[in-house]
Amino acid sequence: AQSVSQHNHHVILSEAASLELGCNYSYGGTVNLFWYVQYPGQHLQLLLKYFSGDPLVKGIKGFEAEFIKSKFSFNLRKPSVQWSDTAEYFCAVNVGGSSNTGKLIFGQGTTLQVKP
Amino acid sequence: KAGVTQTPRYLIKTRGQQVTLSCSPISGHRSVSWYQQTPGQGLQFLFEYFSETQRNKGNFPGRFSGRQFSNSRSEMNVSTLELGDSALYLCASSLWGETGELFFGEGSRLTVL
Numbered sequence: 001a002q003s004v005s006q007h008n009h010h011v012i013l014s015e016a017a018s019l020e021l022g023c024n025y026s027y028g029g030t031v032n033l034f035w036y037v038q039y040p041g042q043h044l045q046l047l048l049k050y051f052s053g054d055p056l057v058k059g060i061k062g063f064e065a066e067f068i069k070s071k072f073s074f075n076l077r078k079p080s081v082q083w084s085d086t087a088e089y090f091c092a093v094n095v096g097g098s099s100n101t102g103k104l105i106f107g108q109g110t111t112l113q114v115k116p
Numbered sequence: 117k118a119g120v121t122q123t124p125r126y127l128i129k130t131r132g133q134q135v136t137l138s139c140s141p142i143s144g145h146r147s148v149s150w151y152q153q154t155p156g157q158g159l160q161f162l163f164e165y166f167s168e169t170q171r172n173k174g175n176f177p178g179r180f181s182g183r184q185f186s187n188s189r190s191e192m193n194v195s196t197l198e199l200g201d202s203a204l205y206l207c208a209s210s211l212w213g214e215t216g217e218l219f220f221g222e223g224s225r226l227t228v229l
Contacts, residue, residue, distance in 0.1 A: 032215050032216050034216050043119070043120075043220045043221060043222045043223070044206070044208075044218075044220040045219075045220070046217060046218070049216060049217065051215070090159065092159075092216065094215050094216040101147050101149075101164065101166070101171075101210055101211075101212055101213060101214060101215050101216070102147050102148070102149030102161075102164040102171075102172070102208060102210055102216075102218060103149065103161050103164055103172045103174075104159075104161065104216055104218070105161070106151075106158055106159035106160075107158070108158045109158060109159075
């Protein structure tokens with residue numbers, strides 16, 4: 001069965017520090033990859049997505065992620081975090097494309113705490 | 117544009133009872149998916165509906181069911197509640213074919229006593 005693994009459960013950084021959150025998935029075929037974010041008191045929202053093409057994708061609020069097929073990874077990065085980035089981050093995988101529009105396999109999530 | 121609306125936001129039930137949760141998608145979105153979120157298992161896919169038909173189903177027992185109406189609103193039902201069904205139930209809507217681009221509601225938090 002497909003699965004998604006996020007290496008860090010809880011990350012604490014100071015403002016202006018660089019961020020990298022790890023995500024690995026297990027599936028040998030074509031996948032679509034996503035990062036979702038949940039800010040305190042808010043609903044889950046899409047941060048960025050990868051379907052095909054340039055493996056380096058950019059999302060909202062300065063976030064980017066790199067798809068490395070050989071490593072089955074889709075790590076999230078941000079060069080300089082802000083206090084407002086404090087949130088829970090979820091990596092997700094879709095298998096099956098448009099016939100499985102709403103079916104995502106989520107990782108367990110990483111809680112990011114940014115200290116001012 | 118109104119977001120995804122879920123009702124009720126909080127509810128408490130006892131073992132053996134049944135519960136129905138409602139979801140109104142974003143206007144124009146015809147695909148509705150349901151997820152269960154718990155501290156131990158994280159976010160798990162329950163099922164997805166499009167055009168009043170279940171298109172995908174996750175690995176949950178038959179006690180979990182759902183339906184979608186002609187106006188795209190969706191309900192999910194859990195019968196014979198167990199303590200382990202305590203969770204946040206999230207609804208997400210999307211445009212069919214817009215793979216994985218889900219718009220989530222704030223969820224219905226179910227506590228089973």
